[in-house]
Amino acid sequence: MERERLVETMRGILGPEGVISEREELRTYECDGLMNYRVIPDLVVLPETAEQVQRVVRVCYEEGIPFVARGSGTGLSGGALPVESGILIVTSRMRRILEVDIPNQRVVVEPGVINLWITEAVSGEGYYYAPDPASQVVCSIGGNVAENSGGVHCLKYGFTTNHVTGAEVVLPDGSVVHLGGGKAPDAPGYDLLGAFVGSEGTLGIATRITVRVCRKPEAVKTLLAAFEDTEAAGGAVSGIIGAGIVPAAVEMMDRLTIEAVEVAVHPNYPDAGAILIVELDGPEAEVESQFEQVIGICKQNRATEVRVAGSDAERALFWKGRKAAFAAMGRISNDYYVQDSVVPRTELSAVLKKISELSGRYGLRVANVFHAGDGNLHPLVLYDNNVPGEAEKAEELAGEIVFACLEHGGSLTGEHGIGEDKKKYMPKMFTAEDLDVMQLLRCAFDPHQICNPGKIFPTPRLCGERPGPFRMHPVQKAGLAELF
Numbered sequence: 001m002e003r004e005r006l007v008e009t010m011r012g013i014l015g016p017e018g019v020i021s022e023r024e025e026l027r028t029y030e031c032d033g034l035m036n037y038r039v040i041p042d043l044v045v046l047p048e049t050a051e052q053v054q055r056v057v058r059v060c061y062e063e064g065i066p067f068v069a070r071g072s073g074t075g076l077s078g079g080a081l082p083v084e085s086g087i088l089i090v091t092s093r094m095r096r097i098l099e100v101d102i103p104n105q106r107v108v109v110e111p112g113v114i115n116l117w118i119t120e121a122v123s124g125e126g127y128y129y130a131p132d133p134a135s136q137v138v139c140s141i142g143g144n145v146a147e148n149s150g151g152v153h154c155l156k157y158g159f160t161t162n163h164v165t166g167a168e169v170v171l172p173d174g175s176v177v178h179l180g181g182g183k184a185p186d187a188p189g190y191d192l193l194g195a196f197v198g199s200e201g202t203l204g205i206a207t208r209i210t211v212r213v214c215r216k217p218e219a220v221k222t223l224l225a226a227f228e229d230t231e232a233a234g235g236a237v238s239g240i241i242g243a244g245i246v247p248a249a250v251e252m253m254d255r256l257t258i259e260a261v262e263v264a265v266h267p268n269y270p271d272a273g274a275i276l277i278v279e280l281d282g283p284e285a286e287v288e289s290q291f292e293q294v295i296g297i298c299k300q301n302r303a304t305e306v307r308v309a310g311s312d313a314e315r316a317l318f319w320k321g322r323k324a325a326f327a328a329m330g331r332i333s334n335d336y337y338v339q340d341s342v343v344p345r346t347e348l349s350a351v352l353k354k355i356s357e358l359s360g361r362y363g364l365r366v367a368n369v370f371h372a373g374d375g376n377l378h379p380l381v382l383y384d385n386n387v388p389g390e391a392e393k394a395e396e397l398a399g400e401i402v403f404a405c406l407e408h409g410g411s412l413t414g415e416h417g418i419g420e421d422k423k424k425y426m427p428k429m430f431t432a433e434d435l436d437v438m439q440l441l442r443c444a445f446d447p448h449q450i451c452n453p454g455k456i457f458p459t460p461r462l463c464g465e466r467p468g469p470f471r472m473h474p475v476q477k478a479g480l481a482e483l484f
């Protein structure tokens with residue numbers, strides 16, 4: 001379909017204010033939170049209803065136009081990066097909380113609803129929504145579902161996938177399916193909802209999402225412990241978990257991060273090589289006794305100072321620096337690249353040592369701020385884009401960190417997804433057969449590869465796009481799967 005007619009068709013579906021077609025305005029959507037990759041989409045549409053999403057997708061399907069869903073655009077792996085000749089479907093006008101059902105501990109929302117709004121909607125009833133990415137004041141639930149997002153409290157409460165119980169999804173052919181349960185938290189049959197959560201917008205567009213909300217704990221206690229280095233802090237983390245305590249959160253920041261957040265938001269952290277924030281929640285008596293144990297373990301591991309939050313305000317101050325850590329890097333470096341990989345907790349200290357060695361070898365500073373409790377690392381590689389070649393060097397160093405994590409039994413990504421950014425590393429973790437099987441799943445939803453194409457997988461494979469001489473996959477040979 002030629003562009004003018006496409007714009008008219010979309011205006012017919014969404015009204016003039018629901019279609020952005022001017023190049024200068026389209027530029028706003030050229031990247032997500034990862035600014036290394038930029039593509040200006042051909043067209044941006046802003047539906048207000050599921051029916052409008054369905055009608056837009058149907059046009060895309062009939063005309064063979066690729067499309068990409070976008071929530072708030074805070075993703076850090078280029079997942080919402082547009083396709084040049086495609087349509088970007090932005091859900092930011094789909095922001096209604098449709099149902100608050102406290103007796104069944106569930107809330108039904110549209111995909112553009114901001115993460116924090118769910119907690120705000122139920123906090124008066126003594127409930128909250130547990131997955132809390134540091135971006136919770138801006139990121140959308142649709143984006144959280146697509147990325148299976150985490151957050152500081154996921155060590156104890158689990159990731160988005162543990163809190164989403166149902167979704168209405170517009171499939172790439174424009175049909176609508178309901179995945180997962182209704183009022184009951186579980187449903188029989190294949191766990192297609194489980195496959196959809198974390199599929200990074202490649203299987204369809206969620207237009208309605210049901211989440212579980214949790215009762216607020218009776219007590220919450222938070223401490224901040226300072227250490228000479230990350231190794232000592234890591235020892236305390238192992239000690240806490242080894243004692244059978246599952247904190248609500250265990251976050252670590254190294255010296256460089258502490259320096260950056262002090263300049264940016266003044267949380268008045270101690271002068272230290274590493275800081276841990278440990279939060280316990282649950283029944284009052286349990287929290288009290290375990291909290292004393294945690295203080296003891298920090299001291300045994302050479303904590304130089306332990307501060308206990310005496311009020312909500314002090315607790316908020318402890319968290320202020322952690323939540324602002326990514327943004328604060330701008331105070332000490334022109335540019336930075338956020339890496340995201342995960343390692344077994346027991347390998348943290350070895351991997352941090354390796355990161356420091358790589359930092360020295362490449363001559364670039366690396367700041368570490370991460371979810372220490374679940375081994376989820378977020379090394380921030382600092383560089384200056386004005387220095388020729390430094391951006392490339394930073395990317396190479398970030399890649400070496402990924403390889404180090406894999407060597408230590410970790411994974412390519414902790415919570416930010418593969419997207420555009422890490423697809424090149426997929427063969428480092430998965431065999432060609434693994435990747436083909438994943439593609440077969442994708443093909444079952446999207447045989448024409450129009451739904452967020454080019455993401456996650458390193459090269460086009462299957463769906464008739466396989467480069468080189470075609471070889472049948474063993475599962476196809478066995479007649480167990482079909483190549484579309």
Ligand SMILES: Cc1cc2nc3c(=O)[nH]c(=O)nc-3n(C[C@H](O)[C@H](O)[C@H](O)COP(=O)(O)OP(=O)(O)OC[C@H]3O[C@@H](n4cnc5c(N)ncnc54)[C@H](O)[C@@H]3O)c2cc1C
Nearest residue numbers: 071072073074075079133134140142143144146150201206
């Ligand atoms: C400062 C900062 C801190 C962050 N902290 C964390 C953190 O602690 N933990 C964490 O996990 N992440 C974190 N992130 C990353 C990011 O916020 C999450 O990945 C978030 O889930 C993205 O949501 P979004 O609405 O911005 O999605 P987008 O960036 O708009 O999209 C992300 C992906 O979701 C897909 N998508 C969006 N909406 C839909 C839909 N309705 N249906 C299907 N697919 C859809 C897109 O195609 C894309 O692939 C952080 C980001 C920033 C900038």
